[in-house]
Amino acid sequence: xxxxxxxxxxxxxxxxxxxxxxxxxxxxxxxxxxxxxxxxxxxxxxxxxxxxxxxxxxxxxxxxxxxxxxxxxxxxxxxxxxxxxxxxxxxxxxxxxxxxxxxxxxxxxxxxxxxxxxxxxxxxxxxxxxxxxxxx
Numbered sequence: 001x002x003x004x005x006x007x008x009x010x011x012x013x014x015x016x017x018x019x020x021x022x023x024x025x026x027x028x029x030x031x032x033x034x035x036x037x038x039x040x041x042x043x044x045x046x047x048x049x050x051x052x053x054x055x056x057x058x059x060x061x062x063x064x065x066x067x068x069x070x071x072x073x074x075x076x077x078x079x080x081x082x083x084x085x086x087x088x089x090x091x092x093x094x095x096x097x098x099x100x101x102x103x104x105x106x107x108x109x110x111x112x113x114x115x116x117x118x119x120x121x122x123x124x125x126x127x128x129x130x131x132x133x134x135x136x
Contacts (some may be wrong), residue, residue, distance in 0.1 A: 004032065005032055005033070005034045005079075005081075006032050006033050006034065006132040006133070007033075007034050007035075007036055007079075007132065008033065008034070008035050008036070008090075008091070008094050008131075008132050009036045009037075010035060010036065010037035010038075010094065010097065011097050011098065011101050012038055013101065014053050014055050014056055014097045014100070014101075015053070015054070015055060016037050016038075016039075016051065016052070016053050017050075017051070017052040017053070017054065018037075018039055018041065018043070018049050018050070018051060018078070019049060019050045019052075020043065020047060020048070020049055021047075021048040021049060021050050021063060023048045030065060030067075030081040030082060030083055031081060031082050031083070031084060031087045033081065033082060033087060033090070033091070033132060033133070034067060034079045034080065034081050035051075035064065035078075035079075035080045035081075035082075035090055035094065036077060036078065036079055036080075037077070037078055037080070038072075038074075038075055038076070038077060038078075039069075039075055039076045039077075039078050040075045040076070041075075041076065042069055042071070042076050043066040043069050043076075043078060044066065044069070045066055045067060045068060045069065046065065046066065047065070047066045048063060048064070048065055048066075049063070049064055049065075049066060049080065050062070050063055051063070051064055051080070051090070051093070053093055053096075053097060056093065056096045056097050056100055057093060057096055060089065060092070060093050062082070062086050062089045062090045062093055063082075063086055064080040064081060064082045064086060064090065065080065065081050065082070065083075066078055066079070066080055067079045067080060067081045091131070091132075091133070095123075095128075095131060098123065098127070098131070099116070099119050099120050099123045100116075100119070102119055102122065102123045102127070103116065103119035106119065106122075
């Protein structure tokens with residue numbers, strides 16, 4: 001069996017906050033799901049970080065482990081993995097980003113100003129089955 005990763009690319013239009021966490025915790029097995037996002041700061045592979053996306057959810061914070069950090073022309077591209085406890089939370093947080101992106105798209109392209117709830121219902125009906133799960 002290969003070590004294939006399932007990737008969710010974080011939409012750049014939603015600023016992401018990445019903060020280094022000091023931890024002595026023993027690393028738990030990580031899921032096959034990897035969040036890929038842009039960062040202005042370099043992180044080391046194996047470092048624990050706290051992830052927040054305040055414009056989408058001011059309350060939700062998810063902890064992950066930096067798996068990769070590659071220098072790109074305007075910063076760094078991070079690959080972040082999660083233990084099973086954080087997997088559902090990061091998927092939920094990223095789905096909120098994609099639902100908001102869908103809501104903005106519908107307003108711009110179709111001229112429909114729909115509620116967050118209606119956007120969620122439409123997005124779930126159209127795209128939820130395509131969203132990466134990372135479950136084995």
